[in-house]
Amino acid sequence: MPTNGVPTKITQGSGTKGGIGESTLRPDGTLKVTGEFAYSSDMWHEDMLWGQILRSTVAHAEIVSIDTAEALATPGVYAVMTYDDLPTEVKHYGLEIQDTPVLAHGKVRHHGEPVAIVAADHPETARRAAAKIKVDYRELPVITDEASATAPDAVLVHEHRDDHHIGHVRHPNIVHRQPIVRGDVATARGRADVIVEGEYTFGMQDQAFLGPESGLAVPEEDGGVHLYIATQWLHSDLRQIAPVLGLPEDKVRMTLAGVGGAFGGREDLSMQIHACLLALRTGKPVKIVYNRFESFFGHVHRHPAKLYYEHGATADGRLTHVKARIVLDGGAYASASPAVVGNASSLGVGPYAVDDVDIEAIALYTNNPPCGAMRGFGAVQACFAYEAQMDKLAARLGIDPVELRQRNAMEQGTLLPTGQPVDSPAPVAELLRRVKAMPMPPERQWESSEGADVRQLPGGLSNTTHGEGVVRGVGYAVGIKNVGFSEGFDDYSTARVRMEVVGGEPVATVHTAMAEVGQGGVTVHAQIARTELGVTQVTIHPADTRVGSAGSTSASRQTYVTGGAIRHACELVREKVLELGRRKLGSYHPAWAHAELLLEGGKVVTDGGEVLADLVDVLGDEAVEVEEEWRHRPTEPFDLRTGQGNGHVQYSFAAHRAVVEVDTELGLVKVIELACAQDVGKALNPLSVVGQIQGGTTQGLGVAVMEEILVDPRTAKVRNPSFTDYLIPTILDTPTIPVDVLELADDHAPYGLRGVGEAPTLSSTPAVLAAIRAATGLELNRTPVRPEHLTGTS
Template identity: 70%
Template structure:
């Protein structure tokens, strides 16, 4: 069996009964993580294990003429050197489209694509073996988004075939949305003001701190047990089984400790490589990426170019919008089709616009593959449409917040897909609340040597003493879907077992939900305490022995797996009360009015009528159910109409920034948020999610970008890819609304992604206000502010 170098965790989550829904109990993994005792996937160990490693392409695009592995195989300590020819089953996998080779076959399509994998007795041995592999490349010109869309514009400098990223062509997926009369001349004539803007979003990385890692252990039955840091155990299993040539019951996955995800672990990375090496050698194989490998080994946020055109009347009413979006999907499809659907359907923002035409397309290129990242297509769009809102407000001479409120959607409004918003949509209220929050004071603390440099942009580096510092304030609001969309069968499975242990009722919860830091295990325990009235709740390790919980993405796990746990706990309660009817002769109506609390069965008035220990006796109650949200449907391929999303969530931000306009330095002084969460199952955790999402939006606004030139990644390290530290993160006051969604468990809304949308354009709006510059691209760098 695999072992951990640090104590196992998350098994027991015992707390007083008051720690139910609406409370903020301590996270079971919190102290372990703070003390450094939490067992992450990179801590996995087996006494007989080998180390796996991949040879990756140094080119963005090239044909492979030959691969010579003889010298690597001859090196002492090397147990396996595998190419695509050694794969026992399918050579391709993919999250939505099986277009990505497990190991490159005859062509590499992005910088860092794996070609050969090695298993050795030590990481250094594997590294030396990798260095001895000789690959003969025929380097080809890399295809970027412009060439992918319009190769004829480039005059076929190279052969026409050189502008096809895949044999099927360069388009991954397109979605068209047509609402109202579109951009007809008659509609355009209704607008007194028309504003056109072009915007660009760079490639952002999820930048999780725990690199990709896992341990594959061969089993006696010829199968593989994989201990892995992932976001979706069952979809990993589904993709790997055809590659390994094994049935699902012989490819068993168990979740190991995950050091962050944010969408970057939704695709397979090293999982299948570790399993192939373990299968070939008959020994356990561990793979742990270094930071550079991590940048190459997972998908990133899609870079986007967007062209918006908005028309409005002189009194501030939006008339029409036309949007053209191009997303750089990189070398393989990953989640691009779904990202395209999100970008199109959410592309005009949380506004009522009678006429809308949106075209969203993802293209294949020879840039790194792009897929899921927090915000999932809606982040890029929010930067575009909110920039337009500010430009329109300025053109009309209106307050930017009041202009937004005037056009804000509400419950009953129609989206451009034709879907009616049938739950609270407090867009105008969120904007009002965030605007009315007290503003931070202008920095005026002084020391013996002048201003307190900690309060100035770049001040800690002693680069400024306050000269040229200007303050700006900006606002933004966004709309994000929750859950899987467009007809996907979105469900989650939960098993709940209630039994007597040590004289007390104890609940066991078993789901396949990936705990990636969002606090889902805490929430599941809270729900069981609420529904079954027990103090002790034990969480079984997440694995594929129970039905799928879906991905920890799309802000869906509290809704979906929380819903599954609630539904299953209710089934357990039904069995218990049925026992009470049989044992004590309770009338059906009386039994239906009873509740469970503190290990007792109570009447509505609080009278104890039974003890759970007595009802359970020696017969545990064990139930498993699947929970589904109401069905969605695919968007019409021509018009984009359809009930595509199950739920919407909204967040508004106000950013206050200080900008040194001479040096091009920015300090975000405050980033305030107002968000409707439906029901805060764990209020402290929700605030943490809003803070985390806002901080990632801050990173996209002013620092985070994977720099890709001619298809090659130039900054695959945390030295050169910058993420916000505590010194970059400002105070973040949060105003949290709880307007229940009648279709969701407890009325909750997924909360994790929405703050990532509006934080970026709010910060950019504030920088525009301070500098007067248009700033149509993120991230903003100093040279964008100084013209150097």
């Protein structure tokens, strides 16, 4: 068992090549660089049809009538379906609350909601047919913000709520509310020498994964269907799909197709049920591929938020209290809103020790686009605001912003505002120290003998400045993210591990339902099997529903939970193999009975290093196989009144230093460097860990300076559903990202590891904003910051 804070020492398998701790290469790398890796949009089947979805053109309306006759009569069209054609009584789905209609019924609640589906022999035929469906809408007033949602006479987005949150919200247009109350803010306020307040706005970010929502549904002879799909959680999809189709779960077979990125945007269903419905209706395979326009309507986004904060501190920079109110816009359907509220509230003060806290977080139902999971959810929005507050406080107190953070940094043993102790290393001050100690990038890098290199200046190739108006700024931020599913969720994974001799060599096969979305789970799974079973040959079985649930590829949890399940299954396989060895060969050597035995390099060895047998001889013709579920330690729900409770499993910390150059006249920003220090507990694959940190950092940069889905407040319609107007960073917008990886073991977790993927997305955004504030002297209370905000022309 590792000890907290001490780097994990591996004994079993430590001599086996390609085990944990090495930067082994992706097993799917060759397929991905040759174009042979089959993504969900690459699926093809003889005779397949193309599915097309007709979406609402308005945000909130009653559907007076739908006429599909002309569409159905179009040559090449095989099926047109609306709500009335759904085969069973189950016509809604949802991650936690089943409030989302498979196809709109009587009413649409957001712009782009699916109303009808078409299957035809060519995508153009399907598009033309969908365009012939006549939908008569009677428009309703739109709910777009807290004021319109909670007005006494507000139209209800959902008229008949019976979910388990309705009892503790004060208005039916509030999905969920979570207060976190600890200590006594009113008294603590009296001790404060300085109080700073702020009102912050976080824009709606899109996951913008590159692989569009897509999949292929193939009807099967037994009346079932086989769905090849890009998702984050096969079994969660299955649980939602099967009842709508009226099929038992074993007749809906699901295989993970190649996933072109996810970032939370594939946690909810998109075209899964639609493809299956059309396949079952037509008896033919049906492929659906969203285009980029549709993708902006086809998945949930990151919750935009309004955050109201009050921080108090003594003159020497000790936080006295934090009071906050966080209003998240969940849009038309609940999706992951309740969990987002839980994270935003419970992590709302950030990685700081504060005794007196009063936080309220709510998520609204509105007619805006539905919002749900995206990398770091809840914690991302809060971090943007509390880190801005810490800078404000530092400025007011005349204390260096890093110093102020370090004075208040939580550490192991600190109680969260939920009353839960942080029982693993929390190197917040150390991460800040490290990121501050990194060498600064040189000044005026853009100067060369041939004049200014515009590629290195704000504006880039657009040639807007040759140095005029350019001011440098530096900013810092740090954040805390929970790892795994919190609040009492039964968060487990399942692994099936098999060991046998193939072609004269011992080979391990690892079969899980884990969705590989690019993060490199398949790489570390093989590494774990090598380490635990002492073999070099590992086969990763394609993910499908023939094995138990692996849980979601989200919440930074897969290496922890499915990795933990694989390790556990491997341990059981190892025991069985050793038992087999004892039975077959035990009489040849006393060590079989007495010594601690390991599997190493394809052999059974003693802990002293003596070789007892080749695995090939131990196994012979036999295969050893184990399928087991594995859980992390349980959590509990937060008290609905006080927010107290041991709600979280583990935490992940990252700190950033941003160096930016701002063209202060034109309001254009060039991020010069985004340095990151993160504690990962144990880097199972250092190359992948750094890749995760750099990728997460860049998504944080995007929402700092450019990424925002714009919704018209009068109509609730999306204004920029394209890559022309929803901009994500290019390689010319992305700076060098030096990464300092700390490995302080969490002894509750397998190998002491910590979930990695989300934490860097938190602190990146506020660090960039802090740097822009430093360069411009502006207050900047919203993200993303646009040129008009920096030039007083908004």
